[in-house]
Amino acid sequence: MSDAVLSPGKRIRPLVALAAGELVRAKPVGPLAVAVAVEYVHAASLVLDDLPSMDNAVRRRGRAAIHLAYGVATAELAAVTLLSRAFEIVARESGIAAEVRARISGELAGAIGAYGCCGGQAADLAADAASVVLDDLEAIHARKTGALFVAAVRGGALAGKASEATLEALTLYARNLGLAFQITDDVLDVQGDPEHLGKDTHRDAHRANFATVLGIESSRALVGELLDTATAALSPFRRRGAVLADLAGYVRDRRS
């Protein structure tokens, strides 16, 4: 569990949660709990994603994949434990009102379930690389990647009692950011250096991804437009949206 959570990663999802909390001027303790829970969920999803029955990855975050280091059974148990721990963190956080905790838990559960990582991964596994089109890719990654970004930003904002309008704007931000993040991931998978990335590249050679379906140039162009859109969604917040806008900038410039 420690390896899965503490291995060097970008931590962009928890940062998004924290920045969303800051945007709505929440006390730090609430968004922090959400950030930790989101990162636990993400770590669990990576452990599961790397299993032999799934992507069968060898390296993750510059280290051996969890199932190779500790065995498949331990990896599966660790993933389940991380997920339950994520909900425990939120549920026990007394700095968040009870009804808000329930709502945040709902957001997390949604990001994990059929309309989240699990549903996206299932669709990914079932997809035929030869016939995948853009709609299919979006349907997969909106759930695999985008859903947790959305949960992170909404959870962080909910901890600060954000209005529905604010949540709506932040959701728009997170959806566009999540898809941009995934397309960048796919481009780096095709073009990136495994040492620099800390994970296997060309894993998706046998599976369709955005880079292969759209081409590198189009993918990069769309990443720029998606991030512009994400940033534009923050404009009502003016300076308060600066950190989230910086995170979008980070995704635009990321090399790993």
Place this chain on the structure above:
Amino acid sequence: MSSLPPRPTLSQARAKLYELGYLKSRIERFVFHRALQSIAVLLLPVVFAGALAVSLAETAAVAASQFRYGESPRAVGLLFAHLYLAAVLPSAVFAAILFLAAGRSRRPGRGAAVFGLLAAAGALFLWIFGTLRLGPERPAAALVWGIPVSLASLLFGAAARATFLARAFAGSGRLPERPRRAILVFAVAGAFSVAAVLFATRREQVHPAPPLPRRRGEAVVVVGIDGLALDSPRARDEPIARRLSGAPAGWWETHPASPAEIWTDLATGVPAARHGVRALEWVRPLGVPALRPPSGASWYLRGVGLAVGTVARAPVSAWERRSLAFWEVAASAGLPALAVGWWASGPWPGAAVVENREVLARSASGIDADSVAIREFERRFEGQRVAALYLPGADILRSDPPARAVALRELAPFLDRWIARARLGEVVLAVVTADSHPPPGSHGRLFVFDGGILPGAGIRRIRPVDVAPSVLARAGIPAARDLAGRAITTLFRPGTLDPTTVATYGERIAPPATARPETDREYLEKLKSLGYLN
């Protein structure tokens, strides 16, 4: 062998992602989120901002022109509250029209700009036109009011524009291609500049010390007989006409005017636009002094407010008069002065005044009214240097010719007494007759008994506003150059009128009026019973 699906072009991919909900920040949905939740939420800002701008504009017009409001924050505040409530309904109607128009708009940017401009311009028009119409002679005060009015108009315009966009967006999901926010600011700034120019052309009233009389001579007595026209052949046979014939005289005709207006023209030497008295009846919103309704608020102040009881009728009084009557000028100049029964008369330092309401309150009929007025006049006359008496009997009894004839016959002895005194040189007597019937206007005459009557002196055309400066000049008081009227030298003994002038007599600033709603009600009832009001 299956073939790979064709690779989408960038624009195809972009279109697909747009279709899937990406690449559109839909920031407008966030901005208009609350507005789109319900029509009420969408329209309320327009209604409230509209009511604010309109009521502020109307309040500004009243406060800058009906000057006592400007001096009383409480009166201004209460008036604003009344007008705000009154403005909610028209603002709601405007909001509803805007809502309908926006729902059908194909060019939301242009439509929003037009409605924003209409909103701001409407409020500014009410301010500028209302201030000008109500008689502004305080350009500085009017312009100071222009600042909050302009800001409120800007707010109203912005609210109308944003609501239009929100409604149009709800229908089409599209926003204007080009924002036109600056146009509102330019328009409001332009209107403010126009107002500054218009108001600057107005004259600021000054308050000089009253002029001192140059000479002392005979007392000047002005007797006004209402409801008596002496320009028909039949009228010449009336007993009054026979007594007045032969005296130097002037005649006039004016546009339609109420008795209060024409008799105030006669007393002040300025037209209604200056003295401010136009009707027998004003309105008095609860807790607020009587006022002339500003532009756009008449429907409430004369209609709905009266019906629901938030507004009461108020009879005309000296409180509404902005210009000094000749007896007030005389009293201010140190001459003992008397006024009995004149319309829009009221207490004035140094003058003995029996108000019109006091005379009518003690009268059961037109004959009574004349008797009471004459009795009061003669009881108080001794020692006065300038005196005015208004006799309403003939006017009140217009619809009762026999009674009217009796009233006029009973005036004869009174006139005989005073004409005799005039012939003896004790007084200078000016008799004014006026009648507003039949339409279309007021017509009347001025007869002057200044020493001996000059037989065959003839009659010449004058204006009602010439009477006051003539009387004052004969009393030895320099005429004010800002009066509309001029002293008619040919009606008086040669060389008796003071030829000197002063710039102005200033504005009439009376002590604050005491609220007399009970008396007002009685006065109104009396005016109705005597046939003045419907």
